[in-house]
Structure formats: C-alpha cells, structure tokens
Amino acid sequence: MQGILCVDKPKGWTSFDVVNYVRKIVATELGKKPKNIKVGHTGTLDPMATGLLVLLVSKEYTKKATELAKVNKTYEVTMKLGEASTTGDEEGEKTEIPTKKFKSSEIEHALESFLGKSMQVPPAFSAMKINGQRAYKLARAGKEVQLEARPIYISQIELADYSHPYVKFTAEVSSGTYIRSLVEDTAKKLSTGAYMSDLRRTKVGDFSIEIAIDIREKTAEDIAKSLQA
Numbered sequence: 001m002q003g004i005l006c007v008d009k010p011k012g013w014t015s016f017d018v019v020n021y022v023r024k025i026v027a028t029e030l031g032k033k034p035k036n037i038k039v040g041h042t043g044t045l046d047p048m049a050t051g052l053l054v055l056l057v058s059k060e061y062t063k064k065a066t067e068l069a070k071v072n073k074t075y076e077v078t079m080k081l082g083e084a085s086t087t088g089d090e091e092g093e094k095t096e097i098p099t100k101k102f103k104s105s106e107i108e109h110a111l112e113s114f115l116g117k118s119m120q121v122p123p124a125f126s127a128m129k130i131n132g133q134r135a136y137k138l139a140r141a142g143k144e145v146q147l148e149a150r151p152i153y154i155s156q157i158e159l160a161d162y163s164h165p166y167v168k169f170t171a172e173v174s175s176g177t178y179i180r181s182l183v184e185d186t187a188k189k190l191s192t193g194a195y196m197s198d199l200r201r202t203k204v205g206d207f208s209i210e211i212a213i214d215i216r217e218k219t220a221e222d223i224a225k226s227l228q229a
Contacts, residue, residue: 002058003227071205097193
C-alpha cells in the first residue's frame with residue numbers, strides 16, 4: 001500500500017495526529033507495527049485549521065516530501081478586526097484594538113497591496129527554529145522571539161465577504177507564507193488589529209480539497225482506493 005493520499009484534516013487534529021492515524025490503519029492492514037510504516041506529509045496545518053493535508057504513504061513516497069512541500073497553497077481565511085491575539089489566531093489571549101467599520105474597497109485595497117513579492121516576518125508562535133529550538137516553545141516559555149523577515153510571493157488574493165468585524169478572503173501563496181502574519185499585516189495597513197479566526201486549505205499544488213477524504217469514516221480498503229501514484 002503506497003501513494004499520495006489527500007485528507008480533509010478535521011479541526012482540532014494536529015497534522016501528526018492525521019499521519020499517526022493513517023499509519024496505524026495501514027500497519028494493521030499489512031500486519032506490521034506502526035513504527036515500520038512510513039507516512040509523512042507535505043506541509044503542516046495548525047490544529048485549529050481544516051482542509052487539505054497531502055500525505056505520502058511508503059518509504060518511496062516520503063522521499064518526495066521536500067519536493068512537494070515547495071508548491072503554492074490556496075487558503076480560505078477569516079480574520080476578525082478590532083482584536084489582536086498573542087498567537088495570531090483564536091487560541092491566544094485577546095486584546096481589543098480600536099477599529100471602525102470599513103468600506104469593502106478599503107479592505108480590498110489593503111489585501112491587494114500584498115500581491116506579488118514581499119517580505120514577511122513569521123509569527124512568534126510558529127515552528128521556525130531559533131538556535132535549534134522551535135519558536136513557539138520559546139514564546140510559550142515567555143522568552144523574546146525575534147524572527148527575520150523572509151521573502152514570500154502571493155499570486156492571488158481576493159475579498160470574499162465582509163460583515164464587520166469579520167473579513168473572509170481567499171489567497172494563493174508561496175510555500176512558507178504564514179497566513180496569521182498576512183492577517184496581522186493586513187490589519188496594520190488598515191491601522192487596526194486583527195487575528196485569524198478561521199483557516200481552511202483548499203489546494204496544495206495540483207491537489208484540491210475536492211478529492212480529499214475524511215479519514216475518520218474510512219477503512220483500510222477505502223484508503224487504498226484513494227491512494228494516487
């Protein structure tokens with residue numbers, strides 16, 4: 001049993017939870033111990049996020065992880081204006097920030113200003129490493145986290161809906177782009193604060209959420225049928 005498996009990650013699950021879940025199903029089907037089954041992914045999703053997680057099943061396919069991780073990704077994003085979060089998302093401590101009800105055109109202008117190349121500072125609560133340690137671990141320990149800006153590329157960004165204080169938009173971004181930082185940077189353009197209240201990934205390169213499966217309802221046979229070469 002080997003190939004590429006597109007999964008619709010449930011909210012509250014870590015990417016490792018999904019990998020581990022599939023690994024156990026495959027191991028049981030093949031009569032092996034989970035530790036002897038290779039399963040990886042091509043890019044994490046935060047626990048609170050949902051959507052497309054591309055898994056690689058077998059040693060042969062996990063070798064392709066680095067290559068497949070470098071592709072563009074598309075997201076459906078909801079941001080809440082007027083509040084900042086210590087983590088940049090729903091899980092952090094919130095602080096109210098003065099805001100107003102904007103015109104849709106103002107929000108569109110702020111979003112579209114990020115089209116193309118730009119520099120982005122990753123959030124403190126991220127998996128980036130600082131002297132060998134994950135940034136989020138340092139942040140949770142109350143230590144100062146300073147990350148350098150990195151180049152990103154946004155090829156498409158479009159306002160989907162605005163019902164104050166919630167803004168919904170879609171964005172196609174380069175690998176390594178942090179949506180939480182994009183949300184906070186957009187808020188700065190509007191002279192207010194915001195955090196990412198919801199996130200759903202719909203595309204990873206040529207793979208789309210339409211072909212993703214909910215593994216919670218699938219058997220080993222279902223997973224085998226869903227594997228792609």
